Amino acid sequence: MAEALDEIDVRLLAELQADADRTNVELARLVGLSPAATLNRVRRLKASGVIRRVVARVDPAAAGFPLQVYVAVTLAGAAPRTSRAFEDEVRALPQVIAADWVAGETDAILTIVARDVADLKRVLSRLSLQGGQRLITYLRLEEIKPPSPLPVADPATATD
Amino acid sequence: MAEALDEIDVRLLAELQADADRTNVELARLVGLSPAATLNRVRRLKASGVIRRVVARVDPAAAGFPLQVYVAVTLAGAAPRTSRAFEDEVRALPQVIAADWVAGETDAILTIVARDVADLKRVLSRLSLQGGQRLITYLRLEEIKPPSPLPVADPATATD
């Protein structure tokens, strides 16, 4: 599907994951290409889906969501109808800001934000009603490491 | 610490979380302000820390990390020295792309990417050596809901 990423693509990805709030000219200097070539590469990375999107990361507490939790969910059965209903609920709840099916001790891991305890309670309740048989809630206390770039350029993880 | 966010700030945050890859002029049209006023507000949001940063979100698999896992960690004891050593290891491991202390069934939740099983094994091993007494690993199978904006403008979560 996708072309292999060369050295310069990897540098671009590293830079843009760290800080996408820079001009194309600056990016070009960082990777040692002309602005035109840089622009073409970045466009290709976006079009190919390697760069999924460029977004502002907002501080949840500062934006009015002091409660952030991870929730590990065990579904009530494996019937497609059950998981489908659960998926729909997850996508419909705006407080659920990320969710994945997983393999392990539970079926899904959700990331949820809430304005207060009542707000959180409402969300958990709705998840229960849509097949969430067991919800293990982890309240986020403190950040150890902020969301960080994929180590695309890290020698310790290099494959070649 | 921070000023209250008014209606327009909220709109800006919603737009920039959804897609920060737009010109200031376009953003200005979306919120109904002049480019100059829009620029001032966005700058303020960044300077105040409400917008933590603007980043490119990269597809992990496309970037060479087909394995993504959540790991719930129980520490070996609550001694400050233990948690400090663990924090240092987490920050030093590039494959750990996010980590938080939590309250609940475990002490911390980590998000980890790996190029292959050997790579993952190495990371888990190092976490064990730095106080990770019990590691519950959840292998990410499929995305239910992609990382999504905080529902800053959602009426269902409104406080006023």
Place this chain on the structure above:
DNA sequence: GATGAAATAGCATTTGC
């Protein structure tokens, strides 16, 4: 105290090489 309009400098983007 923040906004809008005008002006300048710089950038994004295109084209030809």
Place this chain on the structure above:
DNA sequence: GCAAATGCTATTTCATC
């Protein structure tokens, strides 16, 4: 991929509400 050229945009300034 580069260099030059064009049209927009970011950013500042300043008057204004």
